[in-house]
Amino acid sequence: MKKQLFASSAFRLLENIIMVAISLLLTPFFINTLGNNDYGLWLLTLSILGWFNVIDLGFPAAVQRHITIALEQKDNHQINTVFSTSLVLFGSLGLLSALGLLLLAQYPSIMGVNEASSITFTSALMMLALKVVWDFLMNAFNGFFSGMLRYDIDANISSFNTIFKATLVFLLIPEMHILGAVAATLTADFCSNVMKVYYAKKLFSPLSFKLSLVSFSELKALFNFSKHVIAGGVARVISTKSDPILVTKLFELTLVPIYSIANRLSALVEGFASSISGIFQPVFTRMVARGENMESMFHEITAINILVYSVLYQSLFIFGGLFVLLWVGDSFFDSILLMNLLVFSFLCRALNWSVKGVLIAQANHKLLALTNLFGAVVNITCSIILSSYIGIIGIAVGTAIGFFITDVLLNLVLLKRYNNFSIAPVIKGFMLSVILTYTIGYFGQQFIMHYIEKSWLMLIVSAAIMFPFIILINWFILLDKHLKQKSLAIISKKIPFLKTT
Secondary structure (H helix, E strand, C coil), X not given: CHHHHHHHHHHHHHHHHHHHHHHHHHHHHHHHHHHHHHHHHHHHHHHHHHHHCCCCCCHHHHHHHHHHHHHHHCCHHHHHHHHHHHHHHHHHHXXXXXXXXXXXXXXXXXXXXCHHHHHHHHHHHHHHHHHHHHXXXXXXXXXXXXXXXXXXXXXXXXHHHHHHHHHHHHHXXXXXXXXHHHHHHHHHHHHHHHHXXXXXXXXXXXXXXXXXXXXXXXXXXXXXXXHHHHHHHXXXXXXXXXXXXXXXXXXXXXXXXXXXXXXXHHHHHHHHHHHHHCCCHHHHHHHHXXXXXXXXXXXXXXXXXHHHHHHHHHHHHHHHHHHHHHHHCHHHCHHHHHHXXXXXXXXXXXXXXXXXXXXXXXXXXXXXXXXXHHHHHHHXXXXXXXXXXXXXXXXXXXXXXHHHHHHHHHHHHHHHHHCCCCCHHHHHHHHHHHHHHHXXXXXXXXXXXXXXXXXXXXXXXXXXXXXXXXXXXXXXXXXXXXXXXXXXXXXXXXXXXXXXX
16 A cells, blocks of 8 residues: 555656646746636636536545445445446536536626627537536546555546647647637547546456446435535535636636736645645545544644645745746736735645545545535635725635635534544644744745846756755654654665665
């Protein structure tokens, strides 16, 4: 299992490196080719698509959990029952979701799209309805890869998808504009989905779909587990996907790229963090299946998550300002402050991963939906109110408040409700993480912005010099003695020089 987790983490890290590199290359291309207005329209389209795409909205977690338990029991019949039932379930939900998207596409004014852009907006959403159906169906395979701890396969396919899609975007957008991006997305996703089906069968040859295996009792079991996660996932989508819509409705479409640059950089950094933090869900599930106590594992994983998020977001804080100016130009200077504010939102995610992992593994996730929904309401409410006083900055502040209430306060309350875990180390680690991030981040950003030559070379050299010190400071402050010794032991096994000394 350790080898699989290491390989999964390594390939997910590589996937995120590729995704970040491609995104950084594509964003200026999108802005220069489409212009701020149409680029904002494309971002709005993707945001709306996320509302109808349920990759992370619950049922995959249920499928993953049921398959993991069946694998532990070596029950191939049960695995195929879960797979067949979930495929029918996802296909049905995909069709319903696509119909909803097609209906919304007929009323672009609801989303604040002006008449000049309405035809393009409607056409793009109608074509992307096909993607929604595909994404639903692939949930059965994604849950299977997760249950098998084969995130590496999923990561490699995703890397292929990113590269292939980027190539098509460069070729099609100059001629087809936004519809070129749609065509590139559909073509790349189709090829990737075919690969997922092939590798799932290759990985587990007994895997097969049989209509006779579709079980109402299994469907009921999946639904009973997932209904709460789905509701929580809907709330999470509201929190993470509503900002572009709020910007469009409260301000104008041309400001969507300003906000999106800050949000995208923050989200891309979380992609690196989730390469580590996102792989532990099956570990918790297996521990539950074996009846093992998870408190020690929870504390270790949470400490690792906090360390990883702190290091990465301090780096974003320090170097992100100069990076934005070099990347997309001085016209996006306002994105820097928005990014600094959003950093806090994503630091909260470090706790969310491990708390949610424990509760879902124990099937104690029923109230997660309510906490996520409450956080989403707080997010949108605060964003609307604050934006009337401090403009677009209010949306970033509202997002930070919503994430803090959901991912930190309410999640820890739920953890204590179902488990007698000590949360003092978790609270201490999170508080130290926030203090370190904003202290080191602020002074580091001021130094970089005022005393470093504004060039890519100096940015890269500065990052290469400072990043090891950021890691060392956070390692020394955030990890307890046990984890420090454990990490040094792991490093010494990998580096012969340290082992001999």
